[in-house]
Amino acid sequence: MQAFQASIFNLITETSTHLPADVQYSIRQAKEKEDAGTRAALALTTISQNIQMAEENVSPICQDTGMLTFKIKVPVGVNQIEMTKAIKKAVVEATKQGKLRPNSVDSLTGENSGDNLGEGVPVIQYEQWERNDIEVRLILKGGGCENKNIQYSLPCELEGLGRASRDLDGIRKCIMHSVFQAQGQGCSAGFIGVGIGGDRTSGYELAKKQLFREVTDTNPNEDLAKLEDYILENANTLSIGTMGFGGNTTLLGCKIGSMHRIPASFYVSVAYNCWAYRRQGVRIHVDSGEISDWLYQIEPQKEQAEPVDEIQSDEDKRQVVLKAPITEEQIRDLKVGDVVLISGLIHTGRDQIHKHLMDHDAPVDLEGGVLYHCGPVMLKDADGNWDVKAAGPTTSIREEPYQSDILKKFGIRAVIGKGGMGAKTLAGLQEHGAVYLNAIGGAAQYYADCITAVEGVDFEEFGVPEAMWHLRVKDFAAIVTMDAHGNSLHDDVEKSSLEKLAAHKEVVFK
Numbered sequence: 245m246q247a248f249q250a251s252i253f254n255l256i257t258e259t260s261t262h263l264p265a266d267v268q269y270s271i272r273q274a275k276e277k278e279d280a281g282t283r284a285a286l287a288l289t290t291i292s293q294n295i296q297m298a299e300e301n302v303s304p305i306c307q308d309t310g311m312l313t314f315k316i317k318v319p320v321g322v323n324q325i326e327m328t329k330a331i332k333k334a335v336v337e338a339t340k341q342g343k344l345r346p347n348s349v350d351s352l353t354g355e356n357s358g359d360n361l362g363e364g365v366p367v368i369q370y371e372q373w374e375r376n377d378i379e380v381r382l383i384l385k386g387g388g389c390e391n392k393n394i395q396y397s398l399p400c401e402l403e404g405l406g407r408a409s410r411d412l413d414g415i416r417k418c419i420m421h422s423v424f425q426a427q428g429q430g431c432s433a434g435f436i437g438v439g440i441g442g443d444r445t446s447g448y449e450l451a452k453k454q455l456f457r458e459v460t461d462t463n464p465n466e467d468l469a470k471l472e473d474y475i476l477e478n479a480n481t482l483s484i485g486t487m488g489f490g491g492n493t494t495l496l497g498c499k500i501g502s503m504h505r506i507p508a509s510f511y512v513s514v515a516y517n518c519w520a521y522r523r524q525g526v527r528i529h530v531d532s533g534e535i536s537d538w539l540y541q542i543e544p545q546k547e548q549a550e551p552v553d554e555i556q557s558d559e560d561k562r563q564v565v566l567k568a569p570i571t572e573e574q575i576r577d578l579k580v581g582d583v584v585l586i587s588g589l590i591h592t593g594r595d596q597i598h599k600h601l602m603d604h605d606a607p608v609d610l611e612g613g614v615l616y617h618c619g620p621v622m623l624k625d626a627d628g629n630w631d632v633k634a635a636g637p638t639t640s641i642r643e644e645p646y647q648s649d650i651l652k653k654f655g656i657r658a659v660i661g662k663g664g665m666g667a668k669t670l671a672g673l674q675e676h677g678a679v680y681l682n683a684i685g686g687a688a689q690y691y692a693d694c695i696t697a698v699e700g701v702d703f704e705e706f707g708v709p710e711a712m713w714h715l716r717v718k719d720f721a722a723i724v725t726m727d728a729h730g731n732s733l734h735d736d737v738e739k740s741s742l743e744k745l746a747a748h749k750e751v752v753f754k
């Protein structure tokens with residue numbers, strides 16, 4: 245079992261730090277399709293750099309470890325109880341070594357277990373097969389994209405598309421709508437797995453199972469193969485783009501499975517996965533416990549030349565250098581589309597910090613400050629100093645109930661996160677003179693590299709991701725997507741993509 249445990253540790257490390265060949269290929273293709281100089285091209289360039297840095301540093305691609313889900317096929321007679329124990333030990337070790345962020349939280353107390361174990365976590369699903377080796381597949385699916393999963397109950401009425409009936413065309417409409425409603429949040433360009441039929445539980449399971457397929461495979465069911473091709477082509481006409489910045493690529497893959505249902509229910513379940521599509525797999529010898537093969541290693545096509553990142557677009561974009569603390573005048577001068585490079589001290593804060601700050605003072609002076617929605621992966625080095633292993637943005641919309649009040653109470657001038665925020669925050673930015681900056685979701689290595697020092701930490705008792713880290717940064721790049729004049733790029737993209745979605749209202753699959 246010790247060799248099996250080591251094999252699982254290697255699988256976890258590889259999954260967390262190295263995107264599979266088919267995913268990397270899809271991202272390269274997307275990069276080549278974007279017009280150089282656009283926000284989308286900039287985002288894809290950052291993503292590509294991040295993938296490379298994660299590989300070189302053997303560090304997490306994204307700071308959000310997500311939910312660990314193992315799918316395992318075993319020959320008859322293999323001891324699954326012992327295998328589960330070994331898998332859990334490997335998870336604990338990978339967490340200790342900073343390959344995974346401690347990500348398992350007690351739903352009732354909010355306490356982080358600190359080792360990625362907990363009730364029902366990790367998810368380990370066994371299935372018997374007739375081969376005499378073991379296959380283990382692992383996916384790390386982050387919260388940002390998990391929160392964009394959606395389930396439709398047919399028939400239904402869909403915004404922009406009208407009635408979706410209980411037929412193939414109704415299914416088509418649901419899938420198109422699922423891409424629209426994600427609005428690039430959950431870190432597009434993304435991949436979707438779709439489950440048709442089943443019940444509410446098995447439908448979602450079938451959808452997630454599709455994410456274990458190769459990006460370039462062809463569905464054996466002819467109708468579903470056609471539907472997959474249709475969705476991939478047409479979802480990209482919505483121009484939601486990478487990170488929801490607008491652009492040519494929103495979706496990188498669509499895989500659809502179907503199962504029987506009961507007459508009374510007809511579900512279409514969609515599992516959305518971000519570009520950080522961390523899934524790997526191995527075959528393991530039953531006797532030795534050693535890895536014999538890695539899955540997902542086949543490069544779909546020869547590497548293509550990287551395009552030159554020249555400014556060719558007419559997107560209104562300028563670059564502004566800011567040093568924290570920032571003045572109101574500097575902030576009022578910014579507008580949607582500007583790229584800012586921040587240097588100075590920034591402070592992390594996510595769910596627990598926002599809730600706490602509503603009724604308490606801040607532990608440091610936040611006047612003119614920058615608040616970063618981020619739950620980093622941190623490790624102590626041999627001298628007891630904190631080392632940042634991964635530090636990308638987390639989904640900002642969760643802080644919508646608090647953000648405006650917190651800006652006002654502490655005089656914060658900039659909030660960095662991903663996915664944008666709502667109307668209350670937009671009004672708050674305008675009133676108090678602040679901006680929302682969208683960092684590139686998942687670019688955890690890229691942003692960790694901008695951090696020159698960890699100057700302190702407060703609220704460690706909330707756990708590593710939820711604590712307030714005080715980080716000195718240099719040239720931290722982000723895009724103004726909500727400014728102090730009431731403008732929101734997120735609102736603009738949503739409006740234009742809804743108009744484009746409506747063009748897909750007519751019946752396509754009879």
Ligand code: SF4
Nearest residue numbers: 306386388431518686
């Ligand atoms: S890339 Fe985005 S959605 Fe994916 S795990 Fe990271 S933060 Fe979450």
